[in-house]
Amino acid sequence: MQQPVIRIKDLTKYYGKAKGIEHVNLTVQEGEIFGFIGxxxxxxxxxxxxxxxxxFPTNGSAEVxxxxxxxxxxxxxxxxxxxxxDANAYMKMTVAEFLAYSSRFYFSGNSGRKIRELTVLFDLDTKRKIADLSRGNRKKVAIIQSMVHNPKLLILDEPTTGLDPLMQQQFFELLRKENHNGMTIFFSSHVLSEVQLLCERVAIIKEGEIIKIENIDNLRKKQLKKVFLEIEGEIPREIATIAGIEHIMMNSGNMLSFLFSGDINDLIRTLSATKLMNMTLEEPSLEEIFMHYYK
Amino acid sequence: MISIRLYMNGNLMLNEFRINLLSFALWLILICFFVAFTMAFYPMFIENQSQFMGLFNLFPTGLFEFKGISNFDDLFSVLGFYAANNAVYMQLFGSIYAIILGSNILLKEEYNKTADFLLSRPLTRSEVYLTKTAVMVFYILILNIIVILTGYLSIEFVKTGPYDLQSYLILSLYTFLLNLLFGFTGLFISTLIKRARPFTTLGIGIVLFMYFLYTISKITDEAEKLGYISPYRFVDANVLNPDYALNPWFVLYFAGLVIFLALTAFFIYKRKDIYV
Structure with missing residues (x-):
């Protein structure tokens, strides 16, 4: 049987009286890209x-x-x-010095080849001091130092903050390539779209507790959307009966919004009998997804 | 050698030596300059002995007692002059350097927000603690050795007669133990701090307060017992006493406190939650 790369059992952490996490249970299998969202x-x-x-945990255990x-x-x-x-490093070091320092914790020599490959990929000037780098470039340094030793497991905590969209794309391609070569990835983020783009399974955490662990395909199948409607005249009562509608909010007499996870054709069929002035479909916010899972 | 390989990390150690080198060099230059500069006044002091005696007689003897001077004549021997005027540089400045170094060596990773990086390398907390502590002890030791040499050369240069080198070395050993105690005091306090920020001012305050407490305890009889709170009370500076020797109880006091602080700090750090 395959050994899980991460196994968390009943993990609880209190900061004094304040709850950090409570009874967190999750398992990440080898070769997965696992999303951790909240x-x-x-x-x-x-x-x-x-x-x-x-x-240190207050209770429970974790294995990696x-x-x-x-x-x-x-x-x-x-x-x-x-x-x-927060990609913090030793500010007085140059990028090259920092990466060499980091790699010497893993290798007796300097893993120059891997560092060169990654600094070229991320277009990073290794002669510059860390203190002189932008937030995005510091993030690139953090990404490189995490991969120099070809780890079996990569843990990412909000890794895309500070990266421009083009660099995010390159970074995701690199992650997919490393994952293809056997690296397990634990990807923590508050941005649902990037988790959906990359991960196979996702755990949703709120107020220190896991709400749901879901296969990303199932999440996609649910196609949760936020729908805004502006209708001329009265809002038809049948809308509330369509399968997949939840959290209906009346914004004014003829405007409403709701979360929709059903068949979009059913919705359009029902609405065809009414005169629509406006209709928009949006990605729901995280809070709205949580509301969906709380129901 | 095997144990060093197991419990310390060479890469971290070299980096710590590099990071702390500049401040070490500045403190070293400052203290050595003061030691050599003050000793340069000794020949002039001897030449004008009678005028100075007239001046000193205006002061109570107790004023100098805490510096190991029980009689004003002692001030005119080269070792008495050193004990009264020069030893204080290492006892004060050396201790301030030690407490700042000790308070920062672990904590700076937290307030500079590099602790996440360091502690996610393949290192145990014990390795981080022992490596950094070793660097702290090394710098305190080297500072003492170089200042002892500077003091020795300065004394040799200005002396007008023989003096007891052993007494000089014993006083220097007390000073080293005092510095070491302040270094570990800083280290210990730093492990207690939850939300990390530098406490350099507090460190300097602790050293100055302890020195002040001891000085007061020697000058006024009412405050005599207060002196026992201060580690300066356990530095025997009475170098001209014919029976001057290393007091094993005083050594035990320093060694005991250093071991207690080092072990307590170690166990706290091993279980400390690190936030950045």
Whole structure:
């Protein structure tokens, strides 16, 4: 049987009396790109920091690559790469010095070839000081340092903040390539679209608790959309009976919005009897997705 | 050698040496300059002995007692002059350097927000703690050795007669133990801080307060017992006492406190939640 790369059991962390996470359970299999999504302060970073032994759990346990995150932290970190949400590095070092320093923790020599490949890919000037880099370029440095040692597991905490869309695309291509070569990826984000783009399964976390662990294909099948309608005259009562409609909000006498996860053709058929002034379909916000899962 | 390979990390150690080199060099230059500069006044001091004696007689003897001077004549021996005027540089400035170094060596990773990077490398907390502590002890030791050499050369240069080198070395050893204690005090306090920020001012304040407490305890009888709170009370600076020797109880005091602070800081750091 395949060994899970991450196994979290009943993990709980309290900061004094404040809840960080509570009874978090999840398993990430080898070779997966696993999304971990939730709003800011939901407990994503807390979970990741426990996996990396930066903080200690109040209760529960976690294993990475079959090893306990507290007792065997050093061995885990040898096989794990990590991109923190804030890409901070030693400001007085140049990019080259920092990457060489980082790689010497894994290799006795300098893993120059891999560093060169990645700095070329990300178009990074290695002679510049970290302090002089933009936020986006610092993020690139953080991405490179996390991959230099070809880790088995890559843990990403909001990795795209600061990256421009073109660089995000290149980064996602790199992640797909590394995943194809066997790397397991744990991708934490508050942006649903990028998680949907990359991940196979996703765990949704809110207020420190896992609400749902869902296959991304199932999530897509649900095609959750936010629909705005502006109707001339009265809003037909049949709308509320269409399968897949939830959280209807009346904005005014002839305007309404709702979340829709049903067949869009059913909706259009029902609406064909009314005179529409306007209709828009949008990606729902995270909060709205959470509302959907809370129902 | 095997244990060093197991419990310390060479890459981290070299980086720590590099990062802390500049501040070490500045403190070293400052202290050595003061030591050599002050000793350069000794020949002039001897030449004008009678005028200075007249001046000192206006002061109570106790004023100098805490510097190891029980009699004003002692000030005119080269070692007495050193103990009264020069030893204080290392006892104060050296201790300030040590407490700043100790307070920053672990904590700077947190307030500079590099702790996530460092602690996600394949290192145990023990390796990080032991490597950084070793660098701290190394810099305090090297600072002491170079200042001892500077002091020795300065004394040799201005001396007018023989002096007891062993007494000089014993006083220097007390100073090293004092510096080491302040270094570990800084390290210990830094492990207690949850939301990391530098506490350089507090560190300097602790050293100055302890020195002030000891000075007061020597000058006024009412405050004598207060002196025992200060580690300066356990630095025997009475170098001209014919029986001057290393007091094993004082050494035990320093060693015991250093070991206690080092072990407590170690266990706190091993279980500390790191935030950036």
């Amino acid at each position: 709003p800011n302060g939901a407990g994503k970073s807390t979970t990741i920091r426990i996996l990396l032994n930066l903080i 690559l079959g090893m306990d995150v507290i007792r065997e932290s050093k061995r885990i970190k040898k096989l794990t790469g990590y991109i923190p949400s």
